[in-house]
Amino acid sequence: MLFELATGNVVNRMDTSSFEDLNEVIELLNTVAQKLENVVSANEYVTPFYSFQNSIKYSIILDRNQKIKNCNQALLEMLNYSATEIVVLNINDILEQQSLVLWEAIKLDIEKDEKYQETFPLKFFTKEELIVPLFCTISRHYFTNDIFINSITTIIQDIFDDVNFSLSNNSRDVEVQIIQKVYTFILNNLEEPLPSTKELSKQFGINEFNLKNNFKICFNTSIYKL
Structure with a gap:
């Protein structure tokens, strides 16, 4: 030890x-x-x-009216929308309530600063209304005033080397990120009653079995032994 x-x-x-x-x-x-x-x-x-790799995983482009103008394929797959469905939505349509409050403050700052760029934790709703938490870097395009929302994913490179992990690379990256968020959530709420794994899986948008199994792989302990 x-x-x-x-x-x-x-x-x-x-x-x-x-x-x-x-x-x-x-x-x-x-x-x-x-x-x-x-x-x-x-x-x-x-x-x-561990070895870490940072990469932009999800990307959204908004016009000056906060309407979704474009996004990458990874975001469509995560939120389970088609391209035609998501481009008719406003950013408010896919943000969870607490993140909406934060977004209103962000909008005011963006309007004042043409070089705006900050990073915030935001929670998104999937099409099935599951919650997906992401850390997002938000910036304003200098010439068009479009707003860019990018989520940078930290991928743990070595943690699964000795484990027979059957997930695809894309699925593994997403689930590792979610497991990290669950771990942080638990640490930040140690004084509160811990939700059931079923409630946690719904809150973070992950299969209950994968939540328990991958948490054990990542941290060598179960959720309720932290």
């Missing part, structure tokens, strides 16, 4: 033992690892234990 921490692996946790005295040491080490992980997360550091 100490060697794992020394390499930068702050997500690893030790399982409990049948020996009570040993459990005290395990609890202490797990607590230290958790505090280190919180510090790493709060300061936006990236642990070197």
Whole structure:
């Protein structure tokens, strides 16, 4: 465990033992690892234990009236819309309620700043009204005043090397991102009753079995043992 921490692996946790005295040491080490992980997360550091790749996964272009002008294929697949369906929608039609409030503030800032570019967490509704949370970089095009919304996905390169993972690359990228969001959600709401896996799967737009299975793969523990 100490060697794992020394390499930068702050997500690893030790399982409990049948020996009570040993459990005290395990609890202490797990607590230290958790505090280190919180510090790493709060300061936006990236642990070197895994290899990361950043890429733009989803992209939306809005006109000056906030109507969806264009988007990439990955967004259509994620939200389960066809191209003809989505181009008649306004951005407000696919944003969750809390994100709508945030978007109203963003719009005001965009109107004031022709060089606007900021990053925010936004939650989108799929066609089936499942919620998909994404971190989005929002920018204003200098000449056309179009608004660009891009979501940059962080892909963990090495975490599945020793695992027989049957998902396609595109599906895996999306699910890894969702699992990371679920993990962050749990850490940010430790004082609240944890929703059931069925509720979590609906909130984050992921199959319940994949949620439990992939969470175990990513963090070497179950959702309710964090």
